[in-house]
Amino acid sequence: xxxxxxxxxxxxxxxxxxxxxxxxxxxxxxxxxxxxxxxxxxxxxxxxxxxxxxxxxxxxxxxxxxxxxxxxxxxxxxxxxxxxxxxxxxxxxxxxxxxxxxxxxxxxxxxxxxxxxxxxxxxxxxxxxxx
Amino acid sequence: xxxxxxxxxxxxxxxxxxxxxxxxxxxxxxxxxxxxxxxxxxxxxxxxxxxxxxxxxxxxxxxxxxxxxxxxxxxxxxxxxxxxxxxxxxxxxxxxxxxxxxxxxxxxxxxxxxxxxxxxxxxxxxxx
Numbered sequence: 001x002x003x004x005x006x007x008x009x010x011x012x013x014x015x016x017x018x019x020x021x022x023x024x025x026x027x028x029x030x031x032x033x034x035x036x037x038x039x040x041x042x043x044x045x046x047x048x049x050x051x052x053x054x055x056x057x058x059x060x061x062x063x064x065x066x067x068x069x070x071x072x073x074x075x076x077x078x079x080x081x082x083x084x085x086x087x088x089x090x091x092x093x094x095x096x097x098x099x100x101x102x103x104x105x106x107x108x109x110x111x112x113x114x115x116x117x118x119x120x121x122x123x124x125x126x127x128x129x130x131x
Numbered sequence: 132x133x134x135x136x137x138x139x140x141x142x143x144x145x146x147x148x149x150x151x152x153x154x155x156x157x158x159x160x161x162x163x164x165x166x167x168x169x170x171x172x173x174x175x176x177x178x179x180x181x182x183x184x185x186x187x188x189x190x191x192x193x194x195x196x197x198x199x200x201x202x203x204x205x206x207x208x209x210x211x212x213x214x215x216x217x218x219x220x221x222x223x224x225x226x227x228x229x230x231x232x233x234x235x236x237x238x239x240x241x242x243x244x245x246x247x248x249x250x251x252x253x254x255x256x257x258x259x
Contacts, residue, residue: 027213027217030210030213030214030217031213031214031217033206033210034210034213034214037206037207037210037242038242040203040206040246041203041242041245041246041249044190044199044203044245044246044249044250045245045246045249047183047186047187047190047249047253048248048249048250048252048253050183051183051184054183054186054187055183058181058182058183074172077168077172081165081168081169084161084164084165085165087161088158088161088162091158119172119176122176123176126176126177126178
């Protein structure tokens with residue numbers, strides 16, 4: 001194959017630009033959520049496998065390390081949700097001006113932090129998830 | 132003057148609106164996932180307990196099963212499209228890329244089938 005110039009030359013971008021950061025985060029959180037899909041299906045399969053099998057899976061899924069993973073998943077979900085909505089609004093042709101894009105990036109950051117804080121608080125305080 | 136028919140000239144030379152298919156399905160699944168993911172997170176956090184009796188009763192409800200199946204399928208599809216683009220962007224070398232894309236596809240099909248079958252098993256009363 002001949003060597004041709006490739007578009008995403010990540011090294012030429014200035015890493016502190018919010019445009020790069022928001023885009024990179026959307027991809028990264030998407031990948032995290034894809035990995036979370038494995039946990040979801042593992043849980044569903046455990047439920048379908050009956051009470052005895054579920055007990056073992058439940059024990060595994062309740063480990064301390066995985067609680068951190070659920071935190072990461074909730075954070076990834078919170079960001080990917082709002083960043084995705086921002087992309088959908090862009091797709092309609094709106095909000096593409098520089099000032100608007102800057103404002104929506106800030107809005108996404110604030111909304112996702114608030115949603116994550118709310119969900120994390122709920123997860124820690126709901127009866128089902130208390131240790 | 133060319134002897135080739137107009138059809139022969141255009142065949143294999145680009146889009147008959149197929150180029151936007153990936154883009155369009157990614158958007159469509161993302162729109163569907165907004166309510167589905169919010170429903171899933173809220174529902175699981177609302178469960179009074181995570182023991183087997185509670186969760187299997189929840190999965191066994193008709194509308195829970197419907198939305199869970201839609202969620203698993205849509206999420207797997209959206210994830211497939213997203214991971215595919217990441218692989219296309221960052222995995223180089225045609226052999227490696229083809230292998231990675233194949234594995235990504237197989238992985239997502241397995242996830243989708245296992246998830247749907249698990250929900251169906253509980254919903255249709257086959258779970259022990």
